[in-house]
Structures are given as C-alpha cells and as structure tokens.
Amino acid sequence: MVAGDYLLAGLVAMLTGLDRVALVQAMISRPLVAAPLTGWLLGNPMIGLEIGMLLELLWLGRLPVGAAIPPDDTQVAVGATVLALSVGPLLGLHGMPMVILAVLVAIPLGKFGQVFDRLARHVNDRLAVSGENALLAGSTRGMERNHLFGLASFALASLATALVIVLVGSFILYEAAPFLIGAVREAGLSLQYSLVLVGAASLLGTINVNRSISLFCAAFTGTLLVLWLG
Amino acid sequence: MKERGLSWLTLTRMYLRSFLLQASWNFEKLQNLGFFYLILPGLHSLYGDELPEEVCRRHGGYFNTHPCFAPLVAATVLRLEARSLAGEDLAVDVETYKSMVMAPFAAMGDALFWGGIRPLAALIGLLVASQGSLWAPVVFLVLFNLPHLVLRGGGLLLGHMQGLNAIETVQKCRLPDLAIRLKESTTILIGILCAYLSYKGCEHQSLSVVWGFVLLPVVLLFAWMAHKGVTSLFLVLLTTSSLLLLALLF
Numbered sequence: 311m312v313a314g315d316y317l318l319a320g321l322v323a324m325l326t327g328l329d330r331v332a333l334v335q336a337m338i339s340r341p342l343v344a345a346p347l348t349g350w351l352l353g354n355p356m357i358g359l360e361i362g363m364l365l366e367l368l369w370l371g372r373l374p375v376g377a378a379i380p381p382d383d384t385q386v387a388v389g390a391t392v393l394a395l396s397v398g399p400l401l402g403l404h405g406m407p408m409v410i411l412a413v414l415v416a417i418p419l420g421k422f423g424q425v426f427d428r429l430a431r432h433v434n435d436r437l438a439v440s441g442e443n444a445l446l447a448g449s450t451r452g453m454e455r456n457h458l459f460g461l462a463s464f465a466l467a468s469l470a471t472a473l474v475i476v477l478v479g480s481f482i483l484y485e486a487a488p489f490l491i492g493a494v495r496e497a498g499l500s501l502q503y504s505l506v507l508v509g510a511a512s513l514l515g516t517i518n519v520n521r522s523i524s525l526f527c528a529a530f531t532g533t534l535l536v537l538w539l540g
Numbered sequence: 541m542k543e544r545g546l547s548w549l550t551l552t553r554m555y556l557r558s559f560l561l562q563a564s565w566n567f568e569k570l571q572n573l574g575f576f577y578l579i580l581p582g583l584h585s586l587y588g589d590e591l592p593e594e595v596c597r598r599h600g601g602y603f604n605t606h607p608c609f610a611p612l613v614a615a616t617v618l619r620l621e622a623r624s625l626a627g628e629d630l631a632v633d634v635e636t637y638k639s640m641v642m643a644p645f646a647a648m649g650d651a652l653f654w655g656g657i658r659p660l661a662a663l664i665g666l667l668v669a670s671q672g673s674l675w676a677p678v679v680f681l682v683l684f685n686l687p688h689l690v691l692r693g694g695g696l697l698l699g700h701m702q703g704l705n706a707i708e709t710v711q712k713c714r715l716p717d718l719a720i721r722l723k724e725s726t727t728i729l730i731g732i733l734c735a736y737l738s739y740k741g742c743e744h745q746s747l748s749v750v751w752g753f754v755l756l757p758v759v760l761l762f763a764w765m766a767h768k769g770v771t772s773l774f775l776v777l778l779t780t781s782s783l784l785l786l787a788l789l790f
Binding site (some may be wrong): 347 | 559560562563564565566567568569570572573574576577580590591593596597600604607646650654655658659661662663665666669670672674676677680681684685688720723724726727728729730731732733734735736737738739740741744745749750752753755756758759760761762763764765766767768772773775776777779780783784786787788
C-alpha cells in the first residue's frame, strides 16, 4: 500500500464514522458495508467482504440509543481491512488466515473507539452551549455553524480510532503473526465460523422477543435437517 | 388570520436537514441544536428572517427522539406554530406536544429500526455474502434504507398535512407490532444462518451432519451468556483462545 491508499482509508474511516451517528445513518458504517468499501478502494473488495462477514453480527445487538456508546465496529472493520491489505503482504501472509489475524487484533482495539466517541460528545457539549447562546443573541447562523462543527469532532474521533487500530495493530501483527499464523492455519475454518457464531449468539441473546429460543431452535433444526436430507 | 403553509422547497430543505439532526449530538441536551437546525427553514417561512427570542428559547432546549421520526415531529411542531401564529387556540401547545411525543417516538423508532429492520437486513445481507457475492452490502443498504428514507419523507408530509392528527395515523400503523414480527423473523434467520454454517463446517471436516446439532446447545449457551451481560469481546476472546490453544496442542 502506498501513502495515497492510507489517505483514502483515512477518508473512508471519517465518512463511515460520521454515518454511525452524526450524518444520515444510512448504515454504510456497518462492517458488512464499510469493510468491502475499504477493500474495494484499496483494490481487494473480497478481503473486505470476508472481514465484514466476520464482524457484522458481533455488536449488532448493541443499540445506539441515547447516551449508550457501543464499541466502534465501523473502525474495527476499516482498520482490519487496512491491516490485512498492508501488513499481510509485508509478512508474506495472504488469504483467510491473515484476515482472521487482522480481525482478532482489531476487535479489542475497537474499545478505543468508545473513548474517542465519548470525547467527541463532550466537545459537542461546549458546541451546544455556544450554539444556544448564539441563538439567544439572535444569530441563527452562529447556531448553525456550531451545530455543523459537531461533524468535525465525530470525524476526528473516527479517524483517531482508525489510526490507533492500524498503528497498534500493525505493531502487534509484526510481533505476533509469525508465532500465531501456524495455529490460525490449523484452526482456520473453525475460527472463521466461531466469530460469526459468537456474533449470532450475541444477537440472539440481546433480541428482546418472546419465543426467541423456540423460533431459533425450530429454524436451526429444520434447516439442518433439510440440508442433511436434501 | 389565515394559517401559513410551508412551501415544497422549505419541506425539501427540512428533509435534507433531517440527515444532519445528530451532527452535534451531546450529553447535555442531546439533539437540541439538531432539532432547531431541522425546523429553521420552516421557522423562517413563518416568522421571517428575524426570529422572536421566545421562539428561539422554545426550540433551543433539550430534544431527543429517533432520527427517522424527527421530521414527523418537526413538521407537526411547525404546523402548531403556524396555527398559534394565526391566533387559533391550541388544544396542546408546542412545548407540551414536543415533550409528550419525543420519548414514545424514540422508543418506537429504536425498536423498529435498531431492533427490527437493521438486524433483519444485516442477516439477509450476510446470507448473500456467505455465497461470496459482493452484492451483499448493496442488498443490506437497500433493505434498510427503503423504509428509512420513506419514513423520514412520509413523516414530514404526514406532520405537515395532518398536524396533531398524525399521531393517530401513526398509531393505526401498529409499528410496535411490526417491530416484534421483524424481530421474530430475525430470530428465524439466525437459526438458518447457524445451521448453514454448521452444515458447511461438517462438510469441510468430512463429518456426518449429525455432529452439526452439537452447535445448537453451544450457541444457546453463548446467547444465554450474552443475555446475562457477558460482552461479545469476552466471548470472542474465550472461543478464539480456546480454538488456538487446541490447534497448538493437537
């Protein structure tokens, strides 16, 4: 990857990060979209799609409601894609093992996203006061300016999270990948499926509906029987 | 005095501004500036360029609702402002209306969009992605954004045309029931996805599909743990470290 690619990835990190709360909420921030988009812009959308699949369900049940701030799965997806496409070739690692390593390194670093997001919202506390004062002074333009400045704090928080994931993640991957890659290759498909299944279980555990267990069991059993006998 | 209406241009500007409702989301007053920003073109249409201080105070305070329902609330608020400006006696004043509806609409929107439509769209997208298709993100985006964009626009028009009666129309749509149906569908799709992965796993390891049923209690155990508050991060670390350890040992 060249410097221009990192710049592009930074732009994607900010754009998708804004979509989480501040702008539109069209869901381009979801890992299933953000990771393939990053991969496509960096020349390998399939790597992005694989990463998006592994991450999509993990925090899907955590609702972005009120003051609750879920872990930043958007930047985990963008960061993991950048890691897989930048560090992988340098270490001579490709394919699913590298994808899994990048995802495993990026997931815990997503906690930084919550810290930066909280910081951005505290910066916005000041903008809100300043905007309200402008309004009471009769300046609707001043209010609008303060409101739109809020976008900058959210964009910078997203960029900071992506930077931490890529920088710290690269360091960890350089140090740990040579030791772990053998085990990751051995466990390959099990690791890949386990991430999706943990996500599915987390979503099932947080979905608030009666009969969820019976519906899940019936769908699981029915589908497996059909696939088996079909 | 005759009630002033809003032009299509003003409504279009409000629709576009609704996408920036949460640009300055903050812990103190949540969407306060965002809501004012959303209704500003409408307020200018009603009061002219210089807004009365009383109006600024009325709409600059705490506000929080679901972003998809904000245009509906905004349009109704402007309708009430227009009626009040025309000298009509209002059954419910603007501030009471706002404080009365924002929390129920927030709860309804959260259940419908974050709890219902988003997980369902994501699971359908995942099933497409599991076939290796790059159309998966497109499918997900279309499934989520169709109702999202329609509700924003429809809500704005409904509030503008019906005013307070819009609440009744929304009630008739029985959106909470729809949210429950969507959640049930999501649960079924989770079951289908898990079974499919289980089948592929058995196939890959050349095992009998009967072994696939072993996954059912495992997923249920993890779901129970998640329900009890165990984080996804912990579950990921637990499963991956166990699998890596097993791979290293055997």
